[in-house]
Amino acid sequence: MSDDAPLVEARGLRTTFRVRRGMFGAEATLRAVDGVSLSIRAGETLGLVGESGCGKSTLGRTVLRLLDPSDGSIAFEGRDITKLSQSALRPVRRRMQMIFQDPYASLNPRMRVGEIVAEALEIHGIGGAGRERADRVEALLQRVGLRADQASRYPHEFSGGQRQRVGIARAIAVEPRFIVADEPISALDVSIQAQIVNLLKDLQEELGLTYLFVAHDLKIVEYLSHRVAVMYLGRVVEQAPAAGLYGEPLHPYTRALLSAVPVPDPARPRRRLVLSGDVPSPLDPPSGCTFHPRCPMAKKGVCDAESPALRELRPGHVVACHLVD
Numbered sequence: 001m002s003d004d005a006p007l008v009e010a011r012g013l014r015t016t017f018r019v020r021r022g023m024f025g026a027e028a029t030l031r032a033v034d035g036v037s038l039s040i041r042a043g044e045t046l047g048l049v050g051e052s053g054c055g056k057s058t059l060g061r062t063v064l065r066l067l068d069p070s071d072g073s074i075a076f077e078g079r080d081i082t083k084l085s086q087s088a089l090r091p092v093r094r095r096m097q098m099i100f101q102d103p104y105a106s107l108n109p110r111m112r113v114g115e116i117v118a119e120a121l122e123i124h125g126i127g128g129a130g131r132e133r134a135d136r137v138e139a140l141l142q143r144v145g146l147r148a149d150q151a152s153r154y155p156h157e158f159s160g161g162q163r164q165r166v167g168i169a170r171a172i173a174v175e176p177r178f179i180v181a182d183e184p185i186s187a188l189d190v191s192i193q194a195q196i197v198n199l200l201k202d203l204q205e206e207l208g209l210t211y212l213f214v215a216h217d218l219k220i221v222e223y224l225s226h227r228v229a230v231m232y233l234g235r236v237v238e239q240a241p242a243a244g245l246y247g248e249p250l251h252p253y254t255r256a257l258l259s260a261v262p263v264p265d266p267a268r269p270r271r272r273l274v275l276s277g278d279v280p281s282p283l284d285p286p287s288g289c290t291f292h293p294r295c296p297m298a299k300k301g302v303c304d305a306e307s308p309a310l311r312e313l314r315p316g317h318v319v320a321c322h323l324v325d
């Protein structure tokens with residue numbers, strides 16, 4: 001694989017769920033991810049933002065093949081993994097890991113944290129055995145800012161930030177290349193968030209990690225991401241280098257999201273755009289551009305009629321909107 005070939009590449013991914021409309025309603029297909037293409041280069045962080053329910057977690061899980069796409073393809077390290085069986089996926093899984101939002105829910109409360117990290121090694125048959133493995137676990141705990149002697153403690157004895165450190169130790173234990181971090185800090189105290197974000201950043205530099213970083217907080221995404229993708233109702237509506245997206249957001253939805261963020265920088269004044277209404281149900285997406293019922297720029301007969309394709313309006317900056325240019 002050449003250096004600039006993407007490490008992760010998704011093409012036209014679609015992930016659907018069969019759900020019931022209401023308690024006794026008929027079954028229907030919910031398109032949680034509806035035709036997403038993205039690529040992430042080695043060592044890069046792609047930030048993924050969008051309101052609750054727009055499909056960020058589903059996309060992250062699909063890219064890792066924790067969910068099966070109904071359409072489209074996923075390549076990892078240049079190899080198509082869309083159709084690999086679970087057993088064929090095993091060696092690939094080691095190189096793709098996930099860090100979860102709620103570190104407490106994702107750690108077995110009956111296991112000591114040393115055992116939790118060791119289990120990750122065991123599953124993949126790495127890290128030796130006995131003393132060798134224990135040393136490795138202790139080194140991992142230290143690497144994420146915990147003490148070696150904390151290996152014998154249980155998750156409930158740790159603070160939220162420390163538990164997330166355990167989750168990170170478990171993820172990096174198997175020496176992955178790619179990590180999906182799904183809102184890894186949103187359950188944490190604001191005072192702790194920066195520490196975890198900086199840890200992720202340090203680990204990226206040290207280990208050459210590649211991240212898909214999902215978050216609500218646009219400031220943190222800007223700090224951590226090289227490029228950012230904005231999702232709305234299962235689709236990417238804008239994707240750009242971080243500087244381009246934050247400096248010149250083009251899609252009305254991105255502008256609205258960003259205008260809700262307080263910016264102390266007078267060089268980048270923003271008119272406040274308030275997003276009206278809720279995200280529509282992906283079970284009944286609006287016609288045309290699915291953002292049109294909430295879009296301050298929407299034009300009747302255009303935006304409600306046809307779904308806008310992604311167009312590259314600046315180098316590496318793509319936008320799905322009929323009206324911006």
Ligand SMILES: Nc1ncnc2c1ncn2[C@@H]1O[C@H](COP(=O)(O)OP(=O)(O)OP(=O)(O)O)[C@@H](O)[C@H]1O
Binds near residue numbers: 282
């Ligand atoms: N297992 C499931 N079964 C049915 N519907 C699901 C399932 N998982 C997610 N969905 C639906 O798919 C859509 C996308 O959900 P997803 O969790 O991916 O959004 P999200 O962007 O991660 O939201 P949040 O910011 O709240 O985490 C939502 O409408 C959600 O209700």
Ligand code: SF4
Binds near residue numbers: 289295
């Ligand atoms: S296509 Fe129309 S409705 Fe959609 S974002 Fe652009 S202006 Fe708004």
Ligand SMILES: [Mg+2]
Binds near residue numbers: 057058182
């Ligand atoms: Mg989510």
